[in-house]
Amino acid sequence: MGSDTAQPHPKSRGAARRAMRRGPTIDDVAEVAGVSRGTVSRVLNGARYVSPAALKAVERAVRSTGYTVNQSARSLVTKQSNAVAFVLSEPQERLFEDPNFSVLLRCCTQALAEHDISLILMLESSDAERDRVLRYVRGGHVDGVLLISAHSGDPLIADLATGVVPAVACGKPGGPESAVPYVAAEDTEGARQMTRHLVAQGRKRIGMIACTQVVGGRERLQGYRDVLGRKAVKRLVVHTSDYSFAAGAAAMRELLAESPDIDAVFAASDLLAAGALAELRRAGRRVPDDVAVGGFDDSRIARETDPPLTTIRQPLERVAADMVDVLLRLIRREPASSRLLPTELVKRESA
């Protein structure tokens, strides 16, 4: 990161020179290949306007010298870093708690690696950190940013929306019509699928554990309402502040207190559903016999709960791949817009 700010760097620098290997330079390659350094550079950057002979000579020289570009030197002139920031906004511990996040991170790293682009992970939970991220991003250290924001209406979005730096969000950013493109699952339709499934099972008192502060949360609640609006089914919504196990358990307790005869619950995330399951067991209710439980995400935990969760699968691997694809296009100044990916009902044992 370098003293991004202009503050002096106490001692961390200076003492440690030569962290970078010396290695052969482009001039070494040029010499071995018997051409000018300009020609070497050309083959390195596209091999156009280079004779077959020169090309071959350079390629073998590269191999024999074990040459590797010096990215700093390159970036200095191209103004490109070949790195992208993966910014994790807001509540760290919680976000990290979510298995979805790991999938996203893993898949983005992989997709980026295929393009030889580095992923730089940045956390942004305090205002100070937000400033740091902003300075870093604005400072041209990265070519673009992948924004994973838990809470909708993230302040970073506004800054990114200025378009100074290409950015893509995961999930539709809330707040004022944002200019930042995003990739998300079809949350509303997914919620409808689950709610319809619960109704089809003959459930009459279907509660929902919603969290509208989280990206996608509003849509999931909407889907639930869309389906139940025209049914003779009792509705009851409890709101939580995040998608955590603990919040799910607390919400379930509330639901049980307010509506002891509840016979189904749709939790807006698998983690929430897992918490609800734990609470249900504590209360002596059988799942799905007494109460059916539906989750959302089809994350790893859906297979590890007892009973395994019936849930809505969101194609996270594709979300990640598409985020990278959109970002890369944006960086190349190619047209690219938001994408919505289809969800799917995964029937297991909880509902």
Place this chain on the structure above:
Amino acid sequence: MGSDTAQPHPKSRGAARRAMRRGPTIDDVAEVAGVSRGTVSRVLNGARYVSPAALKAVERAVRSTGYTVNQSARSLVTKQSNAVAFVLSEPQERLFEDPNFSVLLRCCTQALAEHDISLILMLESSDAERDRVLRYVRGGHVDGVLLISAHSGDPLIADLATGVVPAVACGKPGGPESAVPYVAAEDTEGARQMTRHLVAQGRKRIGMIACTQVVGGRERLQGYRDVLGRKAVKRLVVHTSDYSFAAGAAAMRELLAESPDIDAVFAASDLLAAGALAELRRAGRRVPDDVAVGGFDDSRIARETDPPLTTIRQPLERVAADMVDVLLRLIRREPASSRLLPTELVKRESA
């Protein structure tokens, strides 16, 4: 990452110029401050040999211009990247499945950020990826590497052990006496603590679910043996190939089949224990009444299982902080050696 290899870069480059902001340079600051660019550089890098007046002038000029160093230009001369690679070795999905990993990643990122150093995440599950990581690291793109290896005896270790690039491993790397320093919990003693606890509960047939292929796994098994070696307690060890939920369930099934009268199980990780718990329930055994279950890690899931897990806490936040500390020292060419951190028994309900 840049075409690290010398292969031509089809189209991804070139099209996207000016990804980096233009912004003020050190010369702009110098002009505003009324000093030479050398002086500005000096205050940026330690402020030594600079008069108070010049210092003040530069500082205000930096602020008024909104100056930010160009890390590429800096790196080009200092040969330092101010970035560190966080390398995740081997079985990605599985590693990511482990909540421990998230904690490590989060804490390392945070600790590094305090030093204004970027964390570059790299995955290394195939041989091709391993080469890529090696080229990248050797190419001087990072000042050091934090190696998180699931399987002991990781081949990357051998390469890193050459000491060309500073590196620190999480957990003691297995295989031939490695020269790579590491930070780990006192696995052996932790395992002893748990085993002693089980014995103290009066358990007579204590099984273990071990995984010696994973870093730290051998030590945990050793701790179990250390304690039971001199006791009149029935031992039974089942080996798994990783620390997963599924492996835990499978191992428990085996344990139950071989030793139906088993009354305690020590699983080498919480995830393994969670799997064992699920299997135990399926088999109709009550925990801890019929069978006591002990885990290892005190990860998030230890609080979410039913019943909550009695486990061995390993200070992962400290492991991460120490890894960063050791790596930073190594980068500065200061002496630094491996560290072993104490564990602690956390009593909950499963044992």
Place this chain on the structure above:
DNA sequence: CTGAAAGCGCTTACAG
């Protein structure tokens, strides 16, 4: 198609 040259924005001895 290719070479020579300029320039990217910094740091760091070297004189003073």
Place this chain on the structure above:
DNA sequence: CTGAAAGCGCTTACAG
């Protein structure tokens, strides 16, 4: 304490 200058390793018009 400070300025002028060299140089880090690349890319890219510009001529040819």
